[in-house]
């Protein structure tokens with residue numbers, strides 16, 4: 474039962490609960506009209522302590538498409554938060570007004586505090602570099618939708634594997650499925666942290682390989698998950714330019730990949746995927762945005778226990 | 782070195798040498814009223830060297846066993862009444878601790894939010910490793 478639960482990190486959901494969400498999302502895609510009014514009379518409170526237009530729009534679209542309403546703030550400057558109100562007090566107040574709370578916060582663990590003080594479900598919409606569970610839901614749904622399965626896959630993760638929280642969450646989520654092989658593609662400076670390798674990959678007996686060049690593994694991949702290589706991670710401009718170009722996906726690289734490989738990216742991209750790749754039928758990073766919305770719709774339906 | 786034995790109170794014995802001061806600071810006794818003695822680097826058959834803490838005229842409940850277990854699960858707590866050891870307690874590593882240790886991660890919400898409970902759960906007993914329930918930062922009590 475998902476009704477009344479909080480979603481603070483991807484592993485809060487069991488594999489069965491994930492299946493329930495995928496099935497609901499599938500049904501929403503098939504029969505949108507069936508769900509168009511199911512959240513009528515329900516109100517979502519969106520507490521965005523830092524701006525994230527993309528995530529806020531996705532949650533808002535999800536709620537509106539279910540016939541519900543949304544209220545909240547998109548940056549703390551415009552709210553009582555700027556007057557120094559505690560998270561606990563803000564959440565207690567909003568929980569009296571709304572049926573669920575969606576929170577984005579720059580501090581790690583803030584949504585857990587919200588959950589402790591809320592009588593309605595709390596969904597973490599990103600807490601600093603810590604967790605962003607609905608992004609993982611979008612990633613899983615996209616893989617499942619376009620590959621037809623979440624097991625028996627060779628997944629390439631490319632770019633900044635050290636600081637990329639979406640990558641860590643995805644690895645953790647995939648560790649519960651059978652026969653996943655990971656190809657970790659990154660510069661030496663941005664390799665996957667040791668604790669993820671030992672406490673997730675090795676602990677679950679996942680097969681993996683660390684490689685420096687995308688070209689070496691592209692033909693083997695079922696899924697290529699691209700991430701941003703952020704400028705601020707580097708000490709100097711030369712390193713940045715040298716490294717970022719190694720991890721740019723373009724048409725020439727796509728020619729090395731199998732015809733059934735799919736390309737994902739959590740977006741926004743900088744330049745790690747050349748625009749020419751967008752028209753390639755294997756590019757699914759914009760479909761991923763849509764899958765994210767469908768999963769958020771499914772999540773709202775289940776957390777609120779809506780009747781359809 | 783001879784230290785008078787106490788008539789009533791608590792003796793925390795077999796503390797790993799060097800850990801006595803740390804333990805004392807976490808136990809939060811009443812500095813103005815309690816009579817507290819700390820002996821450092823006493824010789825011990827069991828641990829080579831050990832620290833000992835003696836607190837006079839307090840009840841057994843004055844010592845938080847979770848705190849002793851957190852700082853040194855190898856210590857023993859003796860409750861003394863009328864110069865007799867009434868109870869000898871071996872602490873265990875607590876499964877979770879509240880408001881004893883604080884998270885070191887500057888990005889953790891507990892670093893900025895007021896009035897918050899600092900909560901850690903045991904992650905790895907062998908390494909005496911605890912995890913902040915908010916941000917998942919690990920802390921090893923062996924190094925604290």
Ligand SMILES: [Zn+2]
Nearest residue numbers: 884889913916
């Ligand atoms: Zn923390």
